[in-house]
Amino acid sequence: MRISVSSKRVALLLAAAVTVVSTGVTVARAESTDDKVLHDGEITIGIHNQVPWGYRNADGTVAGVGPDMIRAVLGPLGVKKVDFVIVDFDALIPSLLSRRIDAVASGLAITPPRCKQVIFSNPDLAIGDAILVKKGNPLNIHSYADVAKNPAIRMAGGRGSSDVEHAISAGIPKDRILLLKDVESSVGALLAGRIDADTESSSTVINVLKDPNVGAKLERAVPFTGLVVNGQQVANYAAIAFRPDDAKLRDTYNEGLAKIKADGTVKKIFAKYGFSDSEIAPSDVTAKKICGDDFR
Template sequence: MLKISLGTFRSLFMGGVALVAMGAPRLNAQAKTTLERIISSGKITIGIHNRAPWGFRGADGQATGFHPDLIRAAFAPLGVKEVEFVIADLGALIPGLLADRTEAVASGFSITPARCEQVAFGEPELAIGDAVIVQAGNPHGIHSYADIVKNPKLSIGGSRGSANLANARAAGIPASQIQQFQNTESSVSAIMAGRVQAVAFSSGSVVSLLQDPRVTGLERAMPFQGYIKPDGKPAANYSGIAFRKGDAELKAAYDKRLAELKADGGLVAIAKRYGFTADEIAPDSVKAAELCADKM
């Protein structure tokens, strides 16, 4: 049996500590941030949840949509040639990000205080406000909630308990002109059957619904003025890409590229490609930090 004297043990122990201490800077120097790793590999992994127009599998099997195109445009100048999109259920996207299975989530997430407790959002890209679907040609000339208020023969529908119908009520539409339906499908069926003259959803939902080949004879009312809050600001949610809180460099690099795409028109071009409008680009005055603090 090998025996080690106390003095020898102390010498070996202190020597080991010294070696570890000397080696620590070298190990730290070799560690890469997420951004450095992405740039060196030329690859980034993004979580999406297969929903048009945000991010979905196209007819060719490849990921397409507003956010996949935005990610490609934002990171290509940084040398990222490969973008891997991981499709997951909506509720699994943030857990997957926090478990390091992806490096960002780009799937139409609204920036909310609750989500900000878990992740760091990039600056907002789109303002997602109220939108309405009307019959093709917009025969009743509906371009605002006020147009419905002015004509008691018109009625508007939507999903029961939705924020959009709450906005319609806040804008002055009386209960007698509002019909609530069980879900999105029954709301769309109602306007297709002529039981209501408009249905209210978020603009992202309207874009998605009108891409469904089964939805015919309908269009988005353009332009449309949604509910304006007492502070003079439109009622809207703001979409953003989610990063891990520890990846500040990656978020900063994305925010810089987003600002450039806003300035050169690249973001507008991507938005229009998927049914959004230039008016839905989030203004520079709206900041993720304020949305996280619920100050907007």
């Protein structure tokens, strides 16, 4: 009888021990990126090496709107080591989801399709679409509608970019849009006569034309009307992207973002890269509002 009771007790103790061990393993595996970032003070950020979004200088330092925003928000929280990984633009989200990086800070716009894949911070920048054309705008392109109605116009854009999504939504057939991996490729194609126009964000076009060699041959099509929804041109609202299971880190970032917007830090960062106050995303434009039912 005593042997039986002891056996039961041993079995119960073993079961309890297994439960404790299992619980410990579960907790360790469930540790969020937020816990790791704030505890270890380290984070890995994806950028696509493009001015002004996120890029590496010749001396190896990293600059850009995204990197500066990450440092300004997370620095005061004790995140002192930020590793930047250069990734092709269309590979940024796959790299995030595969856990190669912890977040994307490289001018990624909040769009409904992306809201289904990742979660976004509230936006910092509000940027419209723009078109690069040859000097003199020989095909008189002033809207996506102009491109859509003229089958002779060949256009390029960044693979996976929101500008291309807008162009397609505005009625430009997919088979008339050449998808390229970066701005340099698109500019090269335009200069070589392989395309007639290149769709980019207005900020990217402004920066491209700062190069005197490019500015002598290309120009920004002005005025320009992009995608119009409910009577209003659609703007790209740039934000930081996180994995869906890192909502706590996203929320922590949003709290810091609100603080640096209020104290003028965001204004200074944007001015450093040529952006005006009008391009600071309004506080009432949130990721939740843009993502709608897909917000998490």
